[in-house]
Amino acid sequence: MSEQPVPSTVPVSPAVPAPGRHGRLAVDFFAAQLVVNVTVGGVSQAMLPNQMASIAPADKVAAFGLVSGIGSLVGMLVQPLAGALSDRTRSRFGRRAPWLAVGAVGAGALIVGLGLCSSLLLVALCWAVAQVFIAAFSAPLLAVMPDRTPPGKRGLFSGLAGIAVFAGGVVGVGFAARLADRIPFGYSAFGLLLALGGLVFAWRLREHPATHADRPAVSLRTLARAMWVSPRRHPDFAWAFGARFALFLGYSAILGYQLFIMQDYIGLSRDAANDALSINTIILAVTTLAGLLPAGMLSDRLGRRKPIIMVSSLVIAASAVPPLLSPTLPALTVSIALAGLGAGCYLSVDQALMTLLLPRAEDNGKDLGVLNIANAGAQALAPMVASLVIGSAAGYRGLFVMAIVLVTVAAAAIVPIKSAR
CATH class of the missing domain: 1.20.1250.20 (MFS general substrate transporter like domains)
Structure with missing residues (x-):
């Protein structure tokens, strides 16, 4: 029998793992969530406040509010855009893995760079750009659950994510508090943790290639329209x-x-x-x-x-x-x-x-x-x-x-x- 040609359109969602492999995916998913939340919790709640106290001791409260506020706004707005771009990514590594790798490495590098910033403007700029890469990692990470797990397993995965979010913040703040006098070293430790942890997760995800799937149009107009989910239709x-x-x-x-x-x-x-x-x-x-x-x-x-x-x-x-x-x-x-x-x-x-x-x-x-x-x-x-x-x-x-x-x-x-x- 002759070999069937590869169809021009194939599902873009990876196959749900076999039942025996959900355990490994659950562990990897939990570890990835823990890594990103340890990093974000430690940096946002301890490293940045201590850095602001060093750079602008008289105005540390206002300075920290400005830096964290700008970063939060950027992250909130970029995450759905990053998710939309990962949905439309077509590569032999899959849809999510490239974004996970780039997001982890980019965010890690910028967090390391925060330790070298000596002015409020540089800190605000560096943290805002870091939030872009954190969103590029977090959005496809969240999508792994509906992509790769059946509905009957999602309560377990959601619970693991919740534990990672909560425990990660506590661990990150606790670790960062011990590095209050070693700000550059602390930023370097968190940046390397995120970069290495994200790369390992992207590699272990082993997505199916998405090279033969339809490639939706990607433009500012289509992405802007994609951000709207009609309440009437949904x-x-x-x-x-x-x-x-x-x-x-x-x-x-x-x-x-x-x-x-x-x-x-x-x-x-x-x-x-x-x-x-x-x-x-x-x-x-x-x-x-x-x-x-x-x-x-x-x-x-x-x-x-x-x-x-x-x-x-x-x-x-x-x-x-x-x-x-x-x-x-x-x-x-x-x-x-x-x-x-x-x-x-x-x-x-x-x-x-x-x-x-x-x-x-x-x-x-x-x-x-x-x-x-x-x-x-x-x-x-x-x-x-x-x-x-x-x-x-x-x-x-x-x-x-x-x-x-x-x-x-x-x-x-x-x-x-x-x-x-």
């Missing part, structure tokens, strides 16, 4: 976007103002508030981790995501009730514990649900990047919204009421979703 995607935005806005508003809540609402001294904040942070870490993996695995077993997300959201909403009714430290500690448990369960299942609502498989990278705008945008907006509410007649009680309403709305927004259970 209502489930729109509901998911709105739910995620509302939840992160309400959740982040309270967590970001914990210290001021303790001082101005509860009445603790500055030292006592800082001591309590350290304890509450540990409690938040423990309860969040306690909810992450079990909820994701339970959702896989049940084959249902919506009920777990709705219950998790309502737990987060309920966490704002104790301090609303009682302006005391024990009430706030109970609130933090409940919020952590709810957030852990939510984070482990939310990403799995979102992968089931993506409009088209060939746009997974772009659409996950668009969804990321919901949580990144909400977290960026939360401090401004919270400050307006606290400064009004409603005060801190108004902040708790706002959080309850927003997160309850987020739970309700899951109900109309029809294309996933």
Whole structure:
């Protein structure tokens, strides 16, 4: 029998790995998420603040806010674009692997370069460009889940990603804190970690070649149009976007103002508030981790995501009730514990649900990047919204009421979703 010719159009999504290979992919996926979050957490929360204190000691708060704000904005806007470009990439190495490799090496090199910057302008520019490459790595990394895993395994992968995000930030900050007096060395360590870790993951991903697949047109106009996902044509995607935005806005508003809540609402001294904040942070870490993996695995077993997300959201909403009714430290500690448990369960299942609502498989990278705008945008907006509410007649009680309403709305927004259970 003669050999069949290679068709001109083949699916662009890689084949889902055989059941026995999901374990290796899960380990690699977790490791890649851990590497990028250790790096970003350590650099953004410890290395940059210490560098700003060295460069502009009198204006370190404003300088750090400017640098981190510009970087966050760039990363938020570039991630869906990077995802769209990876969706359209055609190479013998696949669609995602080239972007993972280039993103990791580029971001790593720029992070190393941050240690050589001696002015605010150079730091801001270098960190903003580094965010471009971090987005080029993160967007295709997120797309690996819908690309390579069946729906029944996505709760596990989503839970692993949540653990990596949370644990990575803690480990990164802890490591960076020990390098406060060795800024160039610290940046070099984080940069090399990301570059090497990203290259190893890209190599081990072993995507199918995408050289024979249709190559969609790539232009500024087509990419700009691709960024828009019609709520009329894809209502489930729109509901998911709105739910995620509302939840992160309400959740982040309270967590970001914990210290001021303790001082101005509860009445603790500055030292006592800082001591309590350290304890509450540990409690938040423990309860969040306690909810992450079990909820994701339970959702896989049940084959249902919506009920777990709705219950998790309502737990987060309920966490704002104790301090609303009682302006005391024990009430706030109970609130933090409940919020952590709810957030852990939510984070482990939310990403799995979102992968089931993506409009088209060939746009997974772009659409996950668009969804990321919901949580990144909400977290960026939360401090401004919270400050307006606290400064009004409603005060801190108004902040708790706002959080309850927003997160309850987020739970309700899951109900109309029809294309996933």
